[in-house]
Amino acid sequence: PLFHTDTHSEWREAAAPELFSGLQLLLSYRPLFIPLYCLLVAVACVGNSLLLACILADKKLHNATNFFIGNLAAGDLLMCLSCVPLTASYAFESEGWLFGRPLCHLVPLLQTSTVFVSVLSLTAIAVDRYVVVVHPVRRRISLRGCGALAVGMWLLSLLLATPPSLHTRYVDLRPSGLELVVCEEFWPDSDHLRLLYSCFILLTSYLLPLLSVSVAYCGITARLRQRCLPGAPSHSLHRWNRTKKKTFSLLVLSVLSFAFCWLPLQVLNLLLDLDQDFLLVGKRHVNLLQVCCHLLAMSSACYNPFIYASLHSKCIMAYRFTSYICKNSWKREALLVYHRCTKL
Template sequence: MEPNGSSPRPGNTSHPKDLFAGLELLLHFKPLFIPLYCLLVAVACLGNAFLVGCIAANKKLHNATNFFLGNLSLGDLLMCLTCVPLTASYAFEGRGWLFGRAMCHAVALLQAATVCVSVLSLAAIAVDRYVVVAYPVRRRIALHSCGLVLAAIWALALALAAPPAWHTTYVDLRPIGHDLIICEEFWRHMERQRLAYSCAMLLLSYVVPLLAVTVSYCSISAHLRRRSLPGSANLSQARWDKKKRKTFLLLVVSVLVFALCWLPLQVLNLLRDLDPDFTLLGKRYVNLAQVSCHLVAMSSACYNPFIYASLHRKCRAHLRGYVRHRQRPNGQCARANTCLSLLPDAPGLGQGDGAAGENAV
């Protein structure tokens, strides 16, 4: 299940025995990998479910930025509930894929799609931050328009993930005497197309989010400098300038963590496409390397909730309030205690400026 997933049995060799050249070595590390996968799924599901539930339950968090953050967490949650357990099982199960033909293709599609959703959501957050700062008096994007953007993100992600799912093959070897079912990605006689797709996904995973964050940050800095005349900065402007640094620190850290987590797996899959005979890595070690890189890549789903909490004191207070089932006397959490409301209202927006100022992130 590549280029964005773990395929513990290399799919480019010509003999079935070659597919398991390193399986024995991998099974020696099973007592290490299984607890790590279980811990990963538990932490990622708990953290991302909290963020999604927090945004869904609190109407004060219903704005574009928070919906994009929720979409990012939803993609991570979906990946951890479906792709991670099944691919981990496939890696260590001697009988191969045990979940049927339909799930073989579905997991290949979802695993690649959730990666694209994360990339596009991070880019959308960067664009939204720019719009908020560059046009502070403009009304925020309507919720139905935000829903259309989210639908477009998922549609584009599924389209980008279609090639590996299309080329994933379900092969049952039991009729020929092997107690084995293979769920692998085979690009028969399409090596150039496979390599082009791997390179494109590698660039998409890094160029798009990093470029979006860089351009957005530079544009925001330029707008703030133009709005801040020497000697005329007021308290609201100073608070805005301080908060925007914290918000973009959060965004930059999220992008860097995502890129670093996925880098080993993307590079390994690219090497597999360039070296189908495994002369560089060796057949004995490719399974172990693939599962190790897959574990690191999947761990990217764990970090975002902790990044938000560590960079914002009020997020930790909000989390403690949810854990202890505490609420304010009026039954609602105040806006100041929402973990995702990281920016104050734009300078110049008062209480009378309507919903755009009241609920701005």
Template sequence: MDPLPEHVLVGFNRTILASNQTEPVDKFSGTQLLLRFRPLFVPLYSLVVVVAGVGNSFLLACILADKKLHNATNFFIGNLAAGDLLMCLSCVPLTASYAFDLHGWAFGQPLCHLIPLLQGATVFASVLSLTAIAIDRYVVVAYPIRRRISGWRCSIVALGVWAASLALAAPPSLHTRYLDLRPSGMEVVVCEEFWLGAERQRLLYSCFFLLASYMIPLLSVSISYCAISIHLQRHMVPGEPCHSRQRWTRQRRKTFSLLVASVLAFALCWLPLQILNLLLDLDSDFRILDKHYVNVLQVSCHLLAMSSTCYNPFIYASLHRKVRAHLFSHCASRNPAACLTPASELPVKESTAEIPSPDN
């Protein structure tokens, strides 16, 4: 007999005996408190889905519609936007529904395993895409006359990013269990991670996830930024006049500021949730965190983490006039080339298209 349903039922019975309640909503401590905030959280989750969906769709449309934007940096930016779009359209609505549904998981067993896998994979895909952008930025600045990576090689890198992301996100999905407790008299369907007998592995994976989510992108951006700064101070573009070199340097620094902003937004949004999950792994007896507030804290941190899918389109738009103009004026219907090419801010003879700089 599988010991897991019995383990969950024992937890239910202990809660029922302690609280003398029989309704499903009362069988988890903190659920009533969470439901009081449902009128606040549901609109916020809906706002995240709409903003992230529209913003990332716009960013992908910009890159796909204009062939001048088909280069390595924009390819990785598009990969980042695709991951954010996948997360906001699949993970956010289902996980939010599960949090506020009185009867638990309502989407069946296959999605119970798929959604945690997708959510973890999109996080790692964002991390690896930001790392790829940082490496590409350094190559562009350090070797300006070197031929850029080709489209098919970018595709191979993107496939590698998603394959690695799925592999790294697999452990929680493998330990996620779908438990229908209705035959036992409990009108609840549970879809949760259970690491029975493997609590140490769960803790190690939590530490790994926390470090990988921050150390990889932050280190890559820091190293790349330092290398670019040193290179720009020591080298000049051959044959380029002083004013052109200054503009060249300014544009590349502007480009790199976008990468720094993207990494900081990602890191700050995901940090509270990762710290909370680590604390819950370390504090299984709820001595640090009051169990009554855990559900509200989890949903709050999860909402902040999901909001990371919204920011990149606005980061690029805020620092580039043409992208911003296209986003708010819908001018693509009248003149797509002018709106979709941020580098059109520069004279034609000097511009090559990238989001958000004219780098080659």
């Protein structure tokens, strides 16, 4: 948020030119952050689209784990297409929010819900892997059951993400003579409710999923150390263990990347709700810190496609083919420009 105030009158008072130092500091870094956001959106959209295409095209990949991986990719793709560009534009636009009142309420809802979808999908992947390794004889969940579970994830995520959207206000300051439109959360006379919701978000979207995933993967680790296949040749056992360990390592890597990317933003948001007088984080630097933490959190959408694609050779081939096409098309365009210039 640009300013932590709760009423429209306070916004007008806070809009004095001398209090815009934090916004001016952030705008001075626009040439650095805008290319980074563009790169993030491009990589995440291409990566998640290719991952979804590979899972949908290959029937051999139609199982519970890949279904939840696809659900995770769909959530990341939606976030990068709808939320990241608008949020970045709002952060670096001197006139504030330019996308109207409806999107002002829709973007926080989508962004928070896609975060919940990501953590629920990561948790579902961990639980599914635990069942496969620890209880290999047990029947796995069907694709229809996976679909019902995915719908439940999205509905639950939308429900949990509703409070910020309901408390988001679209404030147009242009009638007061200031060229600024604000789209921020207001919790008037409910600071304790805002703090409770922040703690709830930290608990449900970060700590509890991370704890449950850690417990599941610790159980998988213990089981892998004890497992042996009766009657299997030693080389088959070695290959089986190597494949399982690779899959397990990559899944753990995806959870660690999520934890690393989202921790700074979660901590900063909690600090800002606890420290409303800006004693720990100065007003001048709060905007810059928020954008840095937001960029790092959104970058988690870039890593998952490549981590999960490395599990499947066909996905790797698709990525290489796309890279080859992009490089050749760039070279072709460069040659055309060269020939045109030489003819002048």
